[in-house]
Amino acid sequence: MATLLIRGGRIIDPSQELDRMGDLLLEGRRIVGIDAPCPNPDEVIDARGLIVSPGLIDLHVSLREPGNEEDETIATGTAAALAGGFTSVACMSDTRPVVDNRSEAEFIMIQGERAGNAHVFPLGAVTKNNAGQELAEMGQLVEAGVLAFSDGRTPVANAEIMRRALQYASMWDRPIFNRPQVPELVQNGVMHDGFISTRLGLRGMPAAAEDIMVGRDIALCELTGGRVHLMCISTEGAIDLIRRARERGLRISTEVTPHQLLLTDQVMDTFDSAYKVDPPLRTERHIAACIKGLQDGTIEVICSDHQPHSPEKKQRELDLVPFGIAGLETLLPLCITGLIETGHLSWMQFLSKVTIGPARVLNLNKGTLRAGADADVTLINPDVSWTIDPTQFQSKSRNTPFGGRQVRGRAQTVIVNGQVRYRA
Amino acid sequence: MPVAAAVPASTVKWTRKHLLGLEELSADEITLILDQAEEFKRLAARGETKLKALSGTVVANLFFENSTRTKTSFSLAAKRLSADTIDFSAGGSSLSKGETFIDTARNIEAMGANQVVVRHSTPGAPLLLSQHVNASILNAGDGTHEHPTQGLLDVFSIRERVGHIKGLTVALVGDILHSRVARSNIWGLTKLGAHVIVCGPATLIPPHIERLGVEVAHNFDSILPRCDCVNLLRIQFERQRSGLFPSITEYSHLFGMNGDRLKKSKSDIVILAPGPINRGVEITPDVADGRNSVILDQVTNGLFIRMACLYLLHQRQNPTAS
Numbered sequence: 001m002a003t004l005l006i007r008g009g010r011i012i013d014p015s016q017e018l019d020r021m022g023d024l025l026l027e028g029r030r031i032v033g034i035d036a037p038c039p040n041p042d043e044v045i046d047a048r049g050l051i052v053s054p055g056l057i058d059l060h061v062s063l064r065e066p067g068n069e070e071d072e073t074i075a076t077g078t079a080a081a082l083a084g085g086f087t088s089v090a091c092m093s094d095t096r097p098v099v100d101n102r103s104e105a106e107f108i109m110i111q112g113e114r115a116g117n118a119h120v121f122p123l124g125a126v127t128k129n130n131a132g133q134e135l136a137e138m139g140q141l142v143e144a145g146v147l148a149f150s151d152g153r154t155p156v157a158n159a160e161i162m163r164r165a166l167q168y169a170s171m172w173d174r175p176i177f178n179r180p181q182v183p184e185l186v187q188n189g190v191m192h193d194g195f196i197s198t199r200l201g202l203r204g205m206p207a208a209a210e211d212i213m214v215g216r217d218i219a220l221c222e223l224t225g226g227r228v229h230l231m232c233i234s235t236e237g238a239i240d241l242i243r244r245a246r247e248r249g250l251r252i253s254t255e256v257t258p259h260q261l262l263l264t265d266q267v268m269d270t271f272d273s274a275y276k277v278d279p280p281l282r283t284e285r286h287i288a289a290c291i292k293g294l295q296d297g298t299i300e301v302i303c304s305d306h307q308p309h310s311p312e313k314k315q316r317e318l319d320l321v322p323f324g325i326a327g328l329e330t331l332l333p334l335c336i337t338g339l340i341e342t343g344h345l346s347w348m349q350f351l352s353k354v355t356i357g358p359a360r361v362l363n364l365n366k367g368t369l370r371a372g373a374d375a376d377v378t379l380i381n382p383d384v385s386w387t388i389d390p391t392q393f394q395s396k397s398r399n400t401p402f403g404g405r406q407v408r409g410r411a412q413t414v415i416v417n418g419q420v421r422y423r424a
Numbered sequence: 425m426p427v428a429a430a431v432p433a434s435t436v437k438w439t440r441k442h443l444l445g446l447e448e449l450s451a452d453e454i455t456l457i458l459d460q461a462e463e464f465k466r467l468a469a470r471g472e473t474k475l476k477a478l479s480g481t482v483v484a485n486l487f488f489e490n491s492t493r494t495k496t497s498f499s500l501a502a503k504r505l506s507a508d509t510i511d512f513s514a515g516g517s518s519l520s521k522g523e524t525f526i527d528t529a530r531n532i533e534a535m536g537a538n539q540v541v542v543r544h545s546t547p548g549a550p551l552l553l554s555q556h557v558n559a560s561i562l563n564a565g566d567g568t569h570e571h572p573t574q575g576l577l578d579v580f581s582i583r584e585r586v587g588h589i590k591g592l593t594v595a596l597v598g599d600i601l602h603s604r605v606a607r608s609n610i611w612g613l614t615k616l617g618a619h620v621i622v623c624g625p626a627t628l629i630p631p632h633i634e635r636l637g638v639e640v641a642h643n644f645d646s647i648l649p650r651c652d653c654v655n656l657l658r659i660q661f662e663r664q665r666s667g668l669f670p671s672i673t674e675y676s677h678l679f680g681m682n683g684d685r686l687k688k689s690k691s692d693i694v695i696l697a698p699g700p701i702n703r704g705v706e707i708t709p710d711v712a713d714g715r716n717s718v719i720l721d722q723v724t725n726g727l728f729i730r731m732a733c734l735y736l737l738h739q740r741q742n743p744t745a746s
Contacts, residue, residue, distance in 0.1 A: 195632035199447075201547045201569035201607055204631070271548025317525055317546035319567075 001028035002042040004418055006377065009047025013054055014352030015359075015368035024052055026375040026418045033371040045420070047379055050412055053351050054367050055087025055376025057358040059255055060177075060231060060303035061328060062152065063089070063120070065111060066104075067096025072308040072326075072396045074108060078117035080306070080328040080395035082422035085411030087118050087376035088366060089306075089328075090358075093125040094152030100125035100136035105144040117421060118414075119376070121362060123150045126165045126176055130154045135165055142172045147362045148229065150177035153278060153323070157183050159216055166226030175227035175253070175361060178217055180238065181279065185209035190318055192265040192280040200268060202318070205280050211237035218245040221252055229361055230254040232305050234279035236289035243298040253361050255301035256290050258334040259325055263401070273314050274401035277305075278323035291344050300357035302350070304331045308397030326397045330388055332380070334402065336409035347382075375418035382409045438736040442554045442561040445570035446611035454612055458580050460732035461725065468728070477735050478507035484537035486529060487564070488514045488544045493699065493723065494564050494573070498541045501730035510537060525549065526556045533557045539737060542566075560737045568602050573733060574698055575608025577726040579616065581718045582653050584725065585694050590617030593650050595641075597679055598657035598706060599628040601668075605698045606657060610636050621647050624657075624679060627668040644679050645688065653694040656681050656706040672705055682708040686716065694718055 006024040011034060013019075018034075025032040025041070032038075063077035072080075074091075081089045091108065093099035099108065105122045112120030124141035128134045130151040138149060149169055156162040156178050165176050186205040191197050193204025214230055218241055221228045233239060233254045245252050263281045275281060293299040307324020314321055331354075339345045345353075359367025366374045388405045390398040414422035436452040446454065467475070483502035487495050495511070502509045512532060523531075529540060539560045542550045547569035554561040565571040583589055594613050600606045600622045613620050614637050622633060623641040634640050641647045648654070659675060669675050681695060695707070695717045703709050712719060 193631060195635050198630035198633050199607075199636065201567055201604060203568075271551050312524070315524075315526065317544065317549045317552065319546040 002418070003027045003038055004043045004045065004415070005038055005041035006045045006047045006052055006379065009050045009052035009379065011052045011369065012347055012351055013369040014348050015054065015356040015370060017348070018369075019348055024369060024377065026377070026415070029375050029417045031369055031371060031373045031375050034369065045379070045413060049381070049383070051347065051380040051382055053378045053380060054355040054369050054373075055414070055416065056085045056332070056354045056378050057088040057364070057367055058086045058304050058306065058328060058331070058354070059090045059301050059358040059361060061089045061091050061306035062094060062308070063091045063108075064308060065095065066107065070310045071313075074111040074120060075115040075117070076394060076396045077306070077308070077328070078112060078115050078120060080326070080393060081118040082414045083394045083411065084304070084328040084330070085332045085378045085380065085414060086328065087378060087414060087416045088121060088364070089118055090121045090123055090148070090362060092152035093123050093150055094130055094154070098125050098129050099123070100128050100130070102137070102140040102144040105141055105146050109145060118416060121147055123148050123177060125149065126151045126156050127161060132157050132161060135161070135168060138168055138174070142174065146174075147364075148175045148177055150231070151179070153179055155179045155181050155183060155213060159220065162217065163220050163224055166220055166224040166228065170224065170226045173227070175229045177229045177231050178213070179231045180210050180213035180217060180233070182209045182212050185212070188319070189280070190276055191268045192282045194265060194283060196265045196268055200271070202268065205278075207235040207237060207282065207286065210235045210279060211241065214238040214241050218242070218250060218252060221245070221250050227251040232257055232260070232279055232303075233293075233299065234260050234282050234286060234290070236286050239289045239293040239298055243293065243296070246298060253301065254299050255303045256294065256299050257303060257305045257327065258331050258338065259327065259401070261287055261290055262334060262338045267401070271318055272401065273316065273318055273321040274325070274399055276318060276321050276323055277325055294345060294353065295349065300353060301361060302331065302335060302353040303358070304328050308395050309399045310397060314399045324399065325401065326393065326395050326399050328395060329393050330400060330402050332411060333386070333388070333407035333409050336382060337407045341408060375415065377415040378411055379413040380409060381412040381424070384408065384410055386410065438740050440740060441737065442550070443572055443733050443737060444550050444554065444561065444563045446572045446575050446608045446615070447570065449615070451615045454576070454579070454615055457576055457729065457732050457736060458583060460736060461576075461580055461728040464728045464731045465725070474504060474506065476506045478502065478505035478738055481507045481538040481738065482510060482536045483507045483539045483541065483734060484510040484512060484532045486512050486532060486540055486542045488525065488542070488549070489565070491543055491564070493726070494543065497723075497726045498564060498730050501727055501734055504727070504731055505734055507734070510535065526553065529553050529557050533559050539734060562733060562737065565604050568604050568607070570608045571604040572608050573726065573729050574605050575612040576733070577722055577729040578605075578609055578655060578696055578698065579612045580725045580729055581696060581722045582694055584721065585718055586652065589613065592618045592652040593621065594618050594653040594655065595621040595623050595647055595651045596655050596657060597623045597644060597681070598659050599663060600624050600633065600657070601628045601630045602660070602663065603657050609655060610638055614638070621651070623647055625669045625675070628663070645685065648685060648689050651693060652690065653696060654681060655696040655698070656701075658698060658700065659702065659706055676705050680706055680708065681711050683710050686711055686714070692716070696722060698722070
């Protein structure tokens with residue numbers, strides 16, 4: 001089998017708490033190890049000045065295929081993933097049709113393989129058609145290879161359905177990803193409920209909507225012994241609840257997006273639809289709580305919540321515009337610039353949130369550079385300064401509020417299955 | 425027939441291309457509009473009702489939400505200034521055929537509109553339009569955000585009756601949460617030095633509104649003796665259906681302006697209502713038609729305020745010129 005030697009980089013592997021200079025050897029589709037002897041490698045990559053990390057994993061993206069190929073396809077979405085440094089993405093079930101049956105899941109996997117970019121792990125629906133009424137055929141979805149379940153942006157609103165879903169999915173030890181938000185408290189909302197929404201006359205989405213649902217899911221997790229992954233956490237209250245639940249040993253994980261950490265509701269002053277996201281951008285107090293949650297390990301995952309939308313959908317009245325940011329290609333530089341360089345997180349802490357953290361949620365043999373793990377590796381240039389330019393995105397969509405922002409650091413070389421799939 | 429009104433004696437020059445809200449205006453700019461409106465009102469009283477100021481220009485009324493009085497008022501204001509007008513409402517337009525808001529406005533502009541008066545249910549829609557068309561945009565109400573000309577005509581009507589704004593205590597009563605009129609009133613009145621009280625059911629007062637520099641009250645009777653003016657916001661019956669207050673009767677009992685409450689008020693209290701009013705709900709007929717009421721003056725003054733806005737946007741000074 002072909003060997004690939006990544007020479008002279010700073011190897012950071014949070015799964016082993018390892019941070020040192022060294023050579024990483026890959027053979028075929030597996031990692032051999034660090035500084036393993038290999039006199040005549042088939043290929044050598046010079047990694048001097050670069051950080052060598054386990055391939056990054058994005059736990060929360062929407063790829064829109066099938067059904068909304070005007071926004072994104074699996075091919076363009078996974079190309080965007082590579083450009084953002086990701087070797088794996090977990091995609092939501094909220095396509096058209098919904099991934100609530102075996103053939104839909106298999107279609108996405110096949111399209112992912114055809115594209116030949118990053119690995120694609122489709123999440124299965126919790127309920128048929130994401131409608132929150134009846135459980136999807138989880139057993140058959142598991143047989144297709146589905147690793148977790150989610151109704152995407154739609155919360156599983158009915159507590160009894162959520163309880164049964166957690167019980168049922170526990171047969172295969174699969175987590176339920178839930179979007180924690182009480183729907184009736186955020187109806188027609190477009191931004192965080194607070195002083196700014198009052199001033200602008202925009203309908204608010206109170207933090208309590210998230211806190212309440214997080215509390216419910218923790219209670220159901222305890223009741224059923226199931227696994228819950230809470231998607232896109234944004235409030236101080238939710239993080240406090242999750243911290244205490246994890247201290248009690250409950251199997252709860254959670255994630256946060258970079259835009260939640262970098263922007264407050266103040267930006268809605270511009271009425272710019274690029275800032276319309278769900279959960280909404282909140283306040284400094286909530287941001288501080290998120291950062292503390294990342295530092296103390298309450299939050300194990302940073303995800304992009306990649307929500308591509310074609311321009312005609314975002315260039316409309318704020319009430320009609322769909323939520324979301326196309327985030328795959330900006331997560332890494334935004335986190336380097338906004339979290340590492342500002343001193344909030346170390347490289348080790350940050351990389352754990354995009355490697356071993358998400359790998360553990362999905363139980364993947366990835367996110368680590370241990371011998372025998374899958375040969376997915378991301379080489380990061382931490383020093384390059386550049387300006388985010390949405391017109392250069394690999395993604396089909398351009399909806400981001402970060403265009404024009406000066407950032408540092410980006411993915412230099414991305415290796416999937418032992419093969420170089422992307423070079424900056 | 426004069427070409428235009430004499431420019432009021434003010435050192436402030438109007439430089440803005442759009443009128444999107446009162447939040448962004450300075451006290452001087454607000455006063456400039458009020459003075460201009462006063463000038464138009466004076467001319468009209470002399471019989472000079474038709475002015476040539478906007479002759480040869482086109483004012484388009486683009487109403488994506490129902491309105492009778494605001495639209496009529498803007499139309500008449502434009503005609504009084506000799507502009508040609510186009511009326512466009514969502515019902516009879518290509519919007520129902522799926523055309524976007526921005527495309528509709530671009531089409532109107534392609535017909536030569538210099539000023540576009542826009543009403544829309546979404547906050548920020550006029551701002552969005554100003555980013556996509558070259559015409560001047562006048563906000564005629566955007567969702568629950570602002571309704572600047574209503575705010576201006578309310579302030580104008582108070583100033584006309586009392587003589588000044590500074591130092592007055594003005595209560596805005598009713599549904600503050602869903603009211604663009606309330607927000608524009610708050611900006612206009614506080615910038616000119618009034619003390620504003622917002623008073624209504626706790627479910628209809630939005631969070632943190634005190635940070636706009638207003639006092640929050642829920643007991644109408646306790647604040648009434650202090651008030652120089654009350655502005656009775658229209659209550660929409662669907663708010664009761666969505667559970668924001670228990671009944672219209674209870675609302676009227678707690679927050680309606682009636683003869684008994686009028687007796688407890690200052691004798692020269694000014695009663696305003698942006699209308700259309702629900703007689704017997706926010707206000708009883710004896711008060712609405714009584715000597716303290718300026719409700720119909722508000723309608724009259726609305727015309728002059730809108731003339732002033734159209735005129736000033738048209739005549740705006742180039743801010744880069746010295």
